[in-house]
Amino acid sequence: MNGFRILALGAATLAVGLALAQPPGGQQAASPAADPVPTTRVPQSYAPELVAAGSTIFAAQCGFCHGRDARGGAGGADLARSELVAEDVRGDRIGEVVRSGRTDAGMPAFPGLAASDLNAIVAFIHDQTRLAQSEEGGRQSVDVADILSGDAERGRAYFEDNCTSCHSAEGDLAGVAGRFQGLRLLQRMLYPQPGAGPNAARTQSTVAVSLRDGRTVSGTLVFRDEFALALRDAEGRYRSFATSEIEFEIDNPLAAHIEQLSRYTDEDMHDVVTYLHTLR
């Protein structure tokens, strides 16, 4: 009645069987270069004392999710592989995320963090990135080649059957493998975070609101919970409504991605991402 079910998987692919059969520390597939650590745009260096101070604060406040070494922990990103960190100059990007949080992604806000503590954290993160750029692999690394266990031809067929009402290999996805690789491409394929990335506008929900007097308002959905809804209309005006006072219809362009999550087998998923990697 609630649609619960245990997915009965078909036979595992040959690739899956091989991966599981690998003994720990035994023979491994030739591992190509690790997912490249993004190069820091503006080289920065920080005083060792500041980095050391940042290490302590980071471990206590951030370490659970991001790892004591900023290389990934329980749920939080490996910051040494973060595009945002790579673009950061002395906290101009990191500071905003720390102060405001990313509540949809589970990152809490630290509005009260002292500026000196924030500077120390920024110094520590950049120092860890510097270290990461000089090493391969990593404790939680996912290499590009790890993901590409599927069959590109099968992936193409799956794509054409399931994805082409919104996407096209020659259109929006032309060259996608040049923009994203490996885990990042897989994550975007499964569920692109709404309002993020180069196609931000395409991933945002829109909403059409009908007022009691018969007027209608529509725009980009800004906020919605059980009690209120807010949008930005075509003129850029922010408007909010009590949900009890309106009728509304939300069009979520990512709805198909959400539905697809329940339908993918692991084999499908690897086939499609392997196919997308051919779109260079």
Place this chain on the structure above:
Amino acid sequence: MRNLRTPIFAAGMMIAAQATAQPDAGGFDPARIIEGAVDSWPTYHGDYSGQRHTELAEITPDNVHTLTLVWTFPTNQNQSIKASPIVADGILYLTTPDNLWALDARTGRQVWQYRYPENDGFHIGHRGAAIWGNSVFLTTPDAQLLALDTRDGRVQWQVEIADAARGYWSTNAPLVIRDHVIVGVSGDFDNLPGILKSFDPATGELQWTFYSTPPAGTPDSISGGATGGQMWMTGTYDPELDLLYVGTGNPTPVLNGVARPGDNLWTCSIVALRPDTGELVWGFQVSPHDTHDWDAAEVPVLVDAEFEGRERRLLLQASRNGYFVVLDRESGENLLTRPFARVNWAEGIAADGRPIPDPDKEPARDGRLVSPDEAGGTNYRSPGFDPATGLLLVSAADAFGLYFYKPEHGAYGWAGASPGVYSRGHLRAIDYRTGEIRWSHELHGGPGTAGVLTTATGVAFTGDSASSAMALRTSDGATLWHSRIGRVGNSPISFELDGRQFVVLGGGSALYAFALPRKLVEQDSVSRD
């Protein structure tokens, strides 16, 4: 300033044969927990059952929409309040990492604050305090246990629960049973034995240690090379059976299951222990050989009710792995196992009631798409049980996550990667008799962060995934009231003062106390003439 008394006993199982310590006169007597006074909320759960249910009946479905704010207490901390406060003798004790506040429960006014010295333990959250006599107990990010004087916050004693330098920390709200203060720790980033300890509340002397995963070199280890199984959440207790029930954490290394073949007992389990000795009476493993970080630390809820025509002592748990289980809490026998959130990681349910993990959903080099995600089908915030309807109200998530493991990730700590993909939160009402979902209330966002309190009048207090505290009708989940106090990050509590029922919840980093409005004078007769 500190009066430290180092325990003289080495860790290990031992019988607590010392004379039973009694709390000082005038302090809080733990016998009151069993008596169940409505003017207090003396344990993490309010009582020993873990039902998070109040018999108070002033607030009803008809009047809850008139709730008004009585007081607010801002902690001014970076993180949201995750702790469930405790209340005894008009004082409310609230914790965040390194902090304990004693507040006047009538006014929210601070009576005293204790601040633990700066330390580099994980400051990810704190669950709450415990009380015994004139002592209130606080665990710390560097895995210490402190007894503070309830009158002024002075440190009475401080002992080490576990070695923080090895990677232990503690967020635990201790559980007091008679003359035992029982505390657990966390430690997923290192391969550490799972430990639960009991201390003498009067002195801090160690009474016993229970290992969910016996340390290396222990004879007859049943853990199959696994470490972990940390008991980081507060257990529940049946005074008649004299059994303490605790949920144990996931094994370590977390995502690498190759390094630890077998079931990895007693990780991801519910264990029943003797509170005087720490002796294991029975265990039930909710997730055999877990490779997804799905601990079974969620509250083991104790219910005496009919099951399949028989009056039974039951234990209910909505577990992080997405399955709801019903056990006979005398024997540990499984009576029911059924999913309450989206799951795709099990091949079926074994005859003994344990889900059978699907090897194809173990973390792999190329990644596996798994439901639920690493945060789980639910997490540690308390469910609320309603005896009248037989519903267990649980914050549930239908979620998808990716799980990676390859030998290069090693066999220490996390040992793999587990990014989330997509998750939606719902409050679900599970019928304990069948595991059926009677209703599901969307939380409008990702996984919920609020626990649930049920009341004798059929009201359930919780929070949504946006920014509201809410009151729902327990029978059907209809919304009766909400207040935009910020996202609720803890489990609500209720108590009565001056004949008035209070409901207290955290909204962001502040604590809010609500009650029904009171007329201060006979308002009809005021004014005009």
